[in-house]
Every structure is written in structure tokens, then in C-alpha cells.
Amino acid sequence: MIMIYSIYHLSLIAKDYIHILQYLIVDIMSEYENMRTADIVAEALLDWKVDVIFGLPGDGINGFMEALRQRQNKIKFVLVRHEESAAFMACAYAKYTGKLGACVATSGPGAIHLLNGLYDAKADNTPVIAITGTTYSDLINSSYQQDVNLLQLYSDVAVYNDMISVPEQAEMAVDIACRTALAQRGVSHLTIPIDIQEKKLSGKFSRHNVAYHTSDVYVAETIPSRSIIQKAAEILNSGSRIVILVGQGAIGAGDEVLAIAERLNAPVVKALLGKSVIPDDNPYSLGGLGLLGTEPFSDAMGEADTLFMVGTSFPYVDYLPKPGQARGIQIDIKPEKIGLRYPVEIGLVGDSRLILSALLPLLNQKGNLEFLKSKQEAMKNWNRLLSEKSTRTDKPIKPQVIAKAVSDEIEDNAIISVDCGTNTSWAARYIDIRKGMKFSVSGTLSSMANGLPYAIAAQIAFPERQSIAFVGDAGLTMLMGEFATAVQYNLPIKVIVIKNNTLGMIRWEQMGFLGNPEFGVEFSPIDWVKFAEACGGKGYSIREPFEVRSKLHQGMKERKPTIIEAYIDPFEPPMPPKVEMSFVTNLAKSFSKGQPYSRRIGLTLFRNQVHTSLKNIHSHSVKGK
Numbered sequence: 289m290i291m292i293y294s295i296y297h298l299s300l301i302a303k304d305y306i307h308i309l310q311y312l313i314v315d316i317m318s319e320y321e322n323m324r325t326a327d328i329v330a331e332a333l334l335d336w337k338v339d340v341i342f343g344l345p346g347d348g349i350n351g352f353m354e355a356l357r358q359r360q361n362k363i364k365f366v367l368v369r370h371e372e373s374a375a376f377m378a379c380a381y382a383k384y385t386g387k388l389g390a391c392v393a394t395s396g397p398g399a400i401h402l403l404n405g406l407y408d409a410k411a412d413n414t415p416v417i418a419i420t421g422t423t424y425s426d427l428i429n430s431s432y433q434q435d436v437n438l439l440q441l442y443s444d445v446a447v448y449n450d451m452i453s454v455p456e457q458a459e460m461a462v463d464i465a466c467r468t469a470l471a472q473r474g475v476s477h478l479t480i481p482i483d484i485q486e487k488k489l490s491g492k493f494s495r496h497n498v499a500y501h502t503s504d505v506y507v508a509e510t511i512p513s514r515s516i517i518q519k520a521a522e523i524l525n526s527g528s529r530i531v532i533l534v535g536q537g538a539i540g541a542g543d544e545v546l547a548i549a550e551r552l553n554a555p556v557v558k559a560l561l562g563k564s565v566i567p568d569d570n571p572y573s574l575g576g577l578g579l580l581g582t583e584p585f586s587d588a589m590g591e592a593d594t595l596f597m598v599g600t601s602f603p604y605v606d607y608l609p610k611p612g613q614a615r616g617i618q619i620d621i622k623p624e625k626i627g628l629r630y631p632v633e634i635g636l637v638g639d640s641r642l643i644l645s646a647l648l649p650l651l652n653q654k655g656n657l658e659f660l661k662s663k664q665e666a667m668k669n670w671n672r673l674l675s676e677k678s679t680r681t682d683k684p685i686k687p688q689v690i691a692k693a694v695s696d697e698i699e700d701n702a703i704i705s706v707d708c709g710t711n712t713s714w715a716a717r718y719i720d721i722r723k724g725m726k727f728s729v730s731g732t733l734s735s736m737a738n739g740l741p742y743a744i745a746a747q748i749a750f751p752e753r754q755s756i757a758f759v760g761d762a763g764l765t766m767l768m769g770e771f772a773t774a775v776q777y778n779l780p781i782k783v784i785v786i787k788n789n790t791l792g793m794i795r796w797e798q799m800g801f802l803g804n805p806e807f808g809v810e811f812s813p814i815d816w817v818k819f820a821e822a823c824g825g826k827g828y829s830i831r832e833p834f835e836v837r838s839k840l841h842q843g844m845k846e847r848k849p850t851i852i853e854a855y856i857d858p859f860e861p862p863m864p865p866k867v868e869m870s871f872v873t874n875l876a877k878s879f880s881k882g883q884p885y886s887r888r889i890g891l892t893l894f895r896n897q898v899h900t901s902l903k904n905i906h907s908h909s910v911k912g913k
């Protein structure tokens with residue numbers, strides 16, 4: 289008993305000695321000794337290769353700003369005009385580079401402004417770290433100036449959400465935050481009280497903490513066991529009408545996707561976030577799906593006996609094959625996404641490129657080309673229809689004409705950032721992705737206003753490439769101040785505005801989905817040329833059909849940030865690939881309830897119909913000759 293007692297005590301004493309020893313070692317070794325919390329956070333972010341941080345300071349975060357000022361040759365601070373943009377930029381930076389995105393804002397209002405952009409990152413599974421300030425540690429929750437409970441506010445958006453309350457915690461907190469954001473592909477949030485940002489590390493770690501016990505190592509590549517891949521191969525080998533659906537998670541695996549498509553004679557459908565996975569003119573591509581998609585995709589989904597999803601959780605399940613119709617296989621980096629949208633037999637968790645490479649040798653070359661050929665044929669017809677719509681010479685100009693001209697004008701390595709609205713439909717269908725291009729959008733959150741901040745982030749990440757924002761006028765208005773940011777940083781982005789002075793998409797939703805007359809969708813116009821010039825950039829206006837190509841060409845060649853506004857037909861409907869009867873009856877209902885402009889809308893629809901029919905007659909007769 290006595291012996292046990294004394295051993296216990298000896299061990300305690302030994303532990304104390306180890307602790308004292310640790311303090312000594314820390315004293316000798318500490319790279320952070322006597323450093324302010326703010327500096328430790330900045331150093332730790334650098335260890336995670338954070339090289340750009342987007343934000344806007346305030347007194348709640350000035351201590352951290354000083355840390356950034358002192359490290360401006362290692363970490364670039366980009367000053368925005370609205371914190372929401374900073375979060376969008378961090379998200380886009382991560383999407384376009386594959387790195388961790390970062391943003392910073394002050395306590396209270398600054399942190400609140402970040403949220404929408406952070407939700408964009410959360411919704412699209414994009415790793416971002418947000419650093420915010422919080423009021424003085426001894427005044428938290430006292431209704432002090434800008435005292436907002438940020439931990440509570442960020443609890444829904446963040447996968448890791450913490451307050452740094454002592455300098456000794458700082459490095460560990462950043463390590464966990466960065467690793468969690470990368471591992472869970474989401475948002476990490478660290479908030480630091482004003483006084484704590486200034487507080488220096490004294491090395492007085494708590495009894496059970498050990499300095500530097502966390503690291504900045506991240507292991508990302510994962511691949512399932514061979515037996516599971518084999519099972520997936522068996523299902524694919526037994527399918528005869530296989531459709532491959534790719535999303536954002538397949539970006540960078542385009543060659544592997546195409547190799548599998550060839551082996552299986554399987555057409556490839558692209559969710560919008562995965563538009564850049566394979567080129568639009570590739571014979572295996574059926575373009576997009578959903579409301580913004582193509583008609584052939586819709587037929588392919590209807591006929592598929594096997595659905596192979598790669599890196600996508602495309603939300604509109606009604607556009608997928610009916611449950612039970614097709615055997616499902618899914619690749620996703622996040623296990624919780626497996627089986628989320630479609631019942632799958634096999635879920636392959638891991639890196640899509642690695643898994644596809646492992647899968648390919650296990651797949652037999654299919655002989656039957658019938659399914660693929662029928663869809664390729666349908667795609668030719670679909671492309672003829674798009675070509676007919678994008679070569680019209682009507683005035684007002686059809687938005688499709690603008691999108692197609694942009695597509696033809698952009699460089700081979702362009703990065704295209706698109707906003708939310710009818711502009712998304714035009715970009716999805718008429719801007720053709722070539723190999724090497726990048727493309728993104730606020731996908732799952734479908735927020736307006738992301739286009740301009742995304743394009744800025746893209747240009748910062750890739751100064752040598754062409755960065756295009758294709759946006760609506762309302763979306764652009766929301767964060768238009770960022771055009772001045774582009775001017776300030778000499779970023780020669782090109783912003784193409786679809787100018788209809790309307791919340792275009794909402795007009796059609798109110799009429800076509802609910803059968804109501806439009807309400808609250810029109811706004812007074814902005815002269816985007818004057819605005820661009822007032823900011824110090826360049827502006828072009830396209831009003832006439834004959835000047836579409838020349839003005840675009842001129843605008844794209846500018847070395848300054850440039851806005852090209854295109855006056856388009858505000859009544860051109862963004863039609864789904866297959867028009868449902870309910871859409872037509874709702875439209876009629878909205879007309880009967882007093883929809884304004886019903887005559888013009890009716891006429892536009894009628895003319896579109898006549899135009900297509902005439903073209904069809906014409907092309908048939910030409911074919912017949």
C-alpha cells in the first residue's frame with residue numbers, strides 16, 4: 289500500500305519536473321516567445337501556405353492588421369469595399385487554386401457582412417478560414433460597442449468555430465482551423481478579442497498543454513480499398529446505358545472521366561460547378577443538367593440504366609433517373625454525400641482522379657454504341673437550336689447572342705465567373721468551355737453578387753490569365769464597389785453585364801412557377817460605362833446587334849478593368865430544356881391576373897416560336913436539297 293502510495297507521488301513529482309523541463313525547453317526553443325497573438329496567428333497561417341487574405345479592417349481587428357502589415361511580402365492583403373466580397377473572394381480563390389482561402393473582418397458588422405460569402409463556401413464545400421475580431425475579453429456579452437456573439441452567429445456556417453483567448457492557444461487553434469477547413473471542405477472561423485490580439489506569449493502553458501503539439505501537415509489523398517473499386521467496376525461492366533454525371537469534385541480529373549466515358553460508351557453530363565471538367569465540344573459531353581441544361585441530358589437521364597456520379601451533389605434530384613430505374617455509383621471526397629441525392633449501391637470515398645485511374649483498368653470496353661450515338665445525335669440537334677438562338681439579329685439584342693459572342697471572344701485559358709439569374713442560363717448554355725479554362729459560380733447557395741468578387745480573386749490567383757465576370761445588372765449592383773478594388777489593384781478583369789434593369793430570373797419565376805404577375809422586379813438603370821470610368825476603369829456599351837462582336841473585341845483587349853454592358857431583350861425567357869405544360873398555363877394565368885408587358889412578352893414568345901419553326905423548315909429544305 290505504502291509502496292503504491294509513494295510510486296504515485298513519485299510519478300506526480302516526475303510529471304512536475306517534466307513540466308518544468310518543458311517550460312525550459314519552450315523558453316529555449318520558442319519561436320513564438322514574446323510574440324503577440326496576432327503575430328502567432330499570421331505565422332501559423334503562413335505555415336498553412338495562406339498567401340492571400342481578403343478583408344477590410346476595423347478597430348476590432350487592427351492588432352491582426354499590424355501582423356499582416358509586417359508580413360506583406362509573404363501574405364498579400366487585398367482590401368475590399370464590402371466584407372461579403374472578401375468572403376466570396378476567399379471562396380473563389382480556394383475554388384480556382386485548390387488552396388485554402390482566407391478572409392478577415394472586424395468585430396460586429398464586419399463579421400456579419402462576411403457571412404453570405406462564407407455560406408457560399410460552406411454550400412459548395414470549399415475550404416476557407418475567416419479571422420474576425422471580437423470586443424475586449426473583459427467586455428464580451430456586455431452590449432459593448434460592436435459586441436456581437438460571433439461564436440453563436442457562426443455556429444451554423446463553420447465546421448470549426450473558436451475564440452482565441454490566450455496567445456498560448458493561438459498556434460494550435462490555427463492548426464486545427466486550417467486542417468478542419470481542408471479536411472471537411474468547409475469554413476473555419478477564429479475570432480480574437482481586441483486585447484488578446486495584442487497579448488504576448490509568455491510560455492505559461494496550462495498544465496496539460498504542450499507547446500507545438502499540433503502540426504501544419506495535411507494529408508489529402510485518399511482512395512478506397514481495391515475490393516470496393518472492383519465491385520463498382522462490376523456494376524459498370526454490367527450496365528448498357530450508363531450516364532456519367534460530373535461535378536466540382538471531378539475538376540482536374542477530366543482526362544480520367546473521358547477515358548472511362550470512352551471505355552463505357554457513356555455520355556457525360558456536367559453539373560454547373562463541374563462545367564470545366566471536360567470541354568463542351570467534346571463528343572462525350574451532353575452539356576449541363578437541370579433548368580440550365582440541355583434536352584439530350586434529360587433524355588439520357590430518362591433512359592439510363594446506370595448512373596455514375598463523380599464529385600457532385602447536384603441538388604435537383606428530379607432531374608436524375610427515377611430511384612430504382614438506374615443502378616447508382618458515386619465518388620465523393622465526403623462520405624456524408626454518398627447516397628444523398630440518388631440511391632447508390634457503391635460509394636467510393638476519396639479523390640476522384642485517383643479512384644477513376646484505379647477503376648479504368650477494371651472496366652471492359654463496351655461494344656454497343658447505340659445509346660451514346662443517339663445522345664450525340666440529339667446533341668447535334670440541340671447545338672443547332674442554340675446556334676439558331678445565338679445568331680439572331682433582332683433588336684433588342686438577345687442575351688444568347690451576347691453569351692455566344694463572349695464565348696467566341698475569350699482566350700483559351702480564360703477563367704469565367706458567373707453570377708445568379710438569367711445570366712447563369714445564358715452562360716451555362718452559350719459559353720463553351722475549352723480545355724484548360726476554369727469556370728465557377730455560387731452553385732449550391734446560388735447567391736447573387738459573387739461574379740465580380742470571384743473574377744477579382746481569379747485574377748489575383750492567376751495574373752497572366754484572362755478573368756471574366758459574366759453577370760446580371762442587379763447582381764453587379766449589389767457589390768459594385770469591388771470594381772474600384774479591381775482598379776486599385778490593377779486587375780484587368782472584364783465584366784460583361786447583361787443589362788435588363790430587372791431581376792430577370794424572378795420575373796419569370798413569378799409568372800412561370802406561380803402564375804402571378806411580376807412584382808418588385810424592376811429597378812432604375814445604371815450607366816455602367818460612366819460608373820466604370822468614374823472608378824478609373826474602362827466602359828463599353830453594346831446597344832446594336834451589329835456592334836456586339838466589335839465592342840466585345842475592343843473591350844476584351846483593354847489592359848484596365850473593364851465593364852462591357854449589353855442592352856438585351858428584357859423579355860427573353862430563360863427556357864428549361866423541356867417546357868412543361870404547367871409553365872405555359874402559369875404564364876397564361878399571370879397574364880389574366882394583369883401581368884404588365886403581357887403583350888410584349890406574348891409577342892416575344894410568339895416570335896421565338898416562329899423563328900425556330902422557320903429555321904427548322906429552312907434547315908430541313910436545305911438538307912433535302
Ligand SMILES: Cc1ncc(C[n+]2csc(CCOP(=O)(O)OP(=O)(O)O)c2C)c(N)n1
Pocket residue numbers: 707708709710711712734735736737759760761762763764786788790791792793794
Ligand atoms: C443575394 C440574393 N438575393 C436574392 C436572390 C434571388 N434571385 C435569384 S436570381 C435574381 C435576379 C438576379 O437579377 P440580375 O442580377 O439582374 O440577373 P438577371 O436575372 O436579370 O440576369 C434574384 C433576385 C439570390 N439568389 N441571391
Ligand SMILES: [Mg+2]
Pocket residue numbers: 709760761762786787788789790791792
Ligand atoms: Mg438583370
